Amino acid sequence: MGDSYEGQDLRGQDLSGKNFSGANLTQARLSGAQLPGANFSGANLYQCYLDNADLKGANFSGANLEFAVLGASDVSDANFSGANMKRCNLVGTKGHNANLSGVDLYYSRPGNADFQGANLTGANIERAIFRRANLANAKLTGTTGNANFDNANLEGVTQ
Amino acid sequence: MILGHFRLNPIEVNAFIFGCPETKEAVLVDAGEWDQRLPQFVEDSGLSLTTIFITHDHGDHVEALPEAAKHFGATVISGTERPGGYQVDRVVGHGDEITVGNMSGRVVDTAGHTLVGLSLIFPGTVFSGDALFAGSVGGTSTPENYERQLDNIRKNLFTLPGDYEVHVGHGPSTTIGIERDHNPFFV
Numbered sequence: 001m002g003d004s005y006e007g008q009d010l011r012g013q014d015l016s017g018k019n020f021s022g023a024n025l026t027q028a029r030l031s032g033a034q035l036p037g038a039n040f041s042g043a044n045l046y047q048c049y050l051d052n053a054d055l056k057g058a059n060f061s062g063a064n065l066e067f068a069v070l071g072a073s074d075v076s077d078a079n080f081s082g083a084n085m086k087r088c089n090l091v092g093t094k095g096h097n098a099n100l101s102g103v104d105l106y107y108s109r110p111g112n113a114d115f116q117g118a119n120l121t122g123a124n125i126e127r128a129i130f131r132r133a134n135l136a137n138a139k140l141t142g143t144t145g146n147a148n149f150d151n152a153n154l155e156g157v158t159q
Numbered sequence: 160m161i162l163g164h165f166r167l168n169p170i171e172v173n174a175f176i177f178g179c180p181e182t183k184e185a186v187l188v189d190a191g192e193w194d195q196r197l198p199q200f201v202e203d204s205g206l207s208l209t210t211i212f213i214t215h216d217h218g219d220h221v222e223a224l225p226e227a228a229k230h231f232g233a234t235v236i237s238g239t240e241r242p243g244g245y246q247v248d249r250v251v252g253h254g255d256e257i258t259v260g261n262m263s264g265r266v267v268d269t270a271g272h273t274l275v276g277l278s279l280i281f282p283g284t285v286f287s288g289d290a291l292f293a294g295s296v297g298g299t300s301t302p303e304n305y306e307r308q309l310d311n312i313r314k315n316l317f318t319l320p321g322d323y324e325v326h327v328g329h330g331p332s333t334t335i336g337i338e339r340d341h342n343p344f345f346v
Contacts, residue, residue, distance in 0.1 A: 047332065051333075069331060071294075071333055072337050087166075088331060089293040089294070089331035089333050090294075091294040091337050092337060092341025107171065107330060109293040109295065109330060111294030111343045112341045112342070112343045112346060129295060131294065151343070
């Protein structure tokens with residue numbers, strides 16, 4: 001068990017590289033926070049607000065991000081392998097080369113997101129809405145489920 | 160604020176309990192399905208649920224209204240007189256105020272998905288029903304209703320501060336800023 005930050009207000013704080021491994025961040029507010037390289041592996045981020053946050057290179061492997069709000073954040077080069085991202089808000093999220101392999105993206109909302117070069121190999125994308133998302137050169141090999149790709153950029157996608 | 164979120168029934172409708180931290184009075188926003196988690200949250204949080212607010216008259220948002228109203232003895236407020244056939248206590252419209260404890264909320268028109276559709280705004284927090292979703296908007300029956308919905312959202316929601324949290328009828332919550340800047344139906 002990690003530390004508990006449940007419901008805490010950490011908006012705008014510089015938490016670069018902080019270790020949240022296994023922590024409870026349920027309904028915590030980290031909007032606009034500086035979190036590059038932070039470690040959220042195995043953490044519970046249910047309905048956590050991470051919008052407009054700098055999450056470049058962060059580690060979310062095995063984390064629970066159900067109902068989390070990552071809209072307008074930057075998760076480029078972040079690792080989400082094996083994470084639960086069901087019903088996750090990814091509207092306008094930037095995730096260049098992010099690792100989303102094996103992620104559960106059921107009912108998630110990546111509209112207008114920029115996931116160019118991201119790896120979604122084996123992800124569950126059932127009912128996800130990628131409307132106008134940029135998935136150029138992303139890897140979608142072995143994804144399962146039916147998603148909405150209306151007006152998405154799928155140039156160079158590997159399927 | 161005290162916020163409880165409940166994902167209900169097979170089509171994933173959301174219900175929210177929003178409480179005043181000072182008086183512990185609370186409002187239930189939409190009542191799609193009766194679920195024991197609702198009274199349990201009220202009890203565990205030491206709340207008194209005095210009000211039920213209905214965003215719009217669709218079955219997935221009102222089906223449990225009779226049971227919820229009876230259980231909590233709450234005042235039911237809606238934009239229509241009989242959502243789901245249930246006679247409400249107070250009909251409200253654009254600009255009306257709703258008070259919950261020491262919190263003062265404002266009702267705004269977000270019709271389009273339904274002919275009468277309301278959102279409820281407290282400082283920092285919006286409940287948008289099926290008008291505005293994360294990265295999407297509610298379905299509409301005609302092009303005119305679609306335009307009306309987008310227009311209402313622009314006028315009555317997107318004029319709020321960007322950090323206002325928006326709790327929606329289906330799917331994940333969001334913020335005014337995210338939707339104003341990135342929602343593909345507007346940008």
